[in-house]
Amino acid sequence: MTTRRAILAAMVGAPVAACQNMRSAELNPANPSDADFARWYIGSVRDEPYDMPLVDRSLMDPDLAPRIVAYSGGQRAGNVVVDIDERRLYLVQGDGTAKRYGVGVGKQGFSWRGTAFIGRKAKWPNWSPTSVMVRINPKLVRYAAGGLENPLGARAMYLHQGSRDTLFRIHGTNEPWSIGKQVSSGCIRLLNEDVVDLYERVPAGATVYVRRSGRTSA
Known part of the structure; x- marks a missing residue:
């Protein structure tokens, strides 16, 4: 049986195809079959150490695509603002x-708000579930090495407060249908190609x- 790992691996080196006609409403994003999963991808781009499968954005709301917009929030250039309600991230x-x-954001009861800074950045990061995630789902794997199937995707930026890791991340995803939805355990997720773009623009710190x-304070 074809696995999702095999599907993603098959995208590596594949030419970028023309946009497909299938609409996202025809998919079952809660539990997509391998066939539905494969339809989300149209090729790949070079990256190290893994080439990155590209998502067919025609299956998504066009408003989720990166774009320059007017912004008057008052933050300094280079600051990042995540609006949980809008499910949007702004790079000022x-x-x-x-x-x-x-972006995809935390499920009801899991979303976090506050001010933090990027304590570190990682390419194709490793992943381990938090103790809360394990308590909710004891069947979770305890460790996943970086790669095409890793839940953190191609890049991760780790949110810290003082010397403490908050355990919240801004990261990529291999579940493109989750962008624009409340789906995570509190982290902020972007398409892999979008998180790579953001990663290159935002420094640690x-x-x-x-x-x-409308608020960042508790």
């Missing part, structure tokens, strides 16, 4: 604009504001 440009990305109901 400092000229009255921001680069906006569609950058301030990140995560707001909900």
Whole structure:
């Protein structure tokens, strides 16, 4: 039986195909079959140490695509603002604009808000579930090496407060249908190609504001 790992691996080195006609409404994103999973991908781009499968954005709401938008939030250039309610992330440009990305956010009861900074960055990061995640689902694997099937995707930025890792991340995903939805255990997820773009633009140490109901404070 074809596995998702095999599907993703098959995308590596494949030419970028023309957009497919299948619409996202025809998929079953809660539990996509291997066939549905494969339809989300149209080729790959070079990356190290893994080439990165590319998502067919025609299956997504066009408003989730990265774009430059007017922005007047008052934060400094280089700051990141995540709006949980909007399910959007803004990279402030400092000229009255921001680069906006569609994101997936925490499920009801799991979303976090506050001010943090990027304590470190990692390419194709390893992943381990938090103790809360294991308590909720004891069947979770305890460790996953970086790679095409890793839940953190192609890049991760780790949110810290002072010397403490908050355990929340901004990261990629291999579940493109989850962008724009409340799906995670609290982390902020982007398409892999979008998180790579953001990763290159945001340095370690950058301030990140995560707001909900218009506020970042508890």
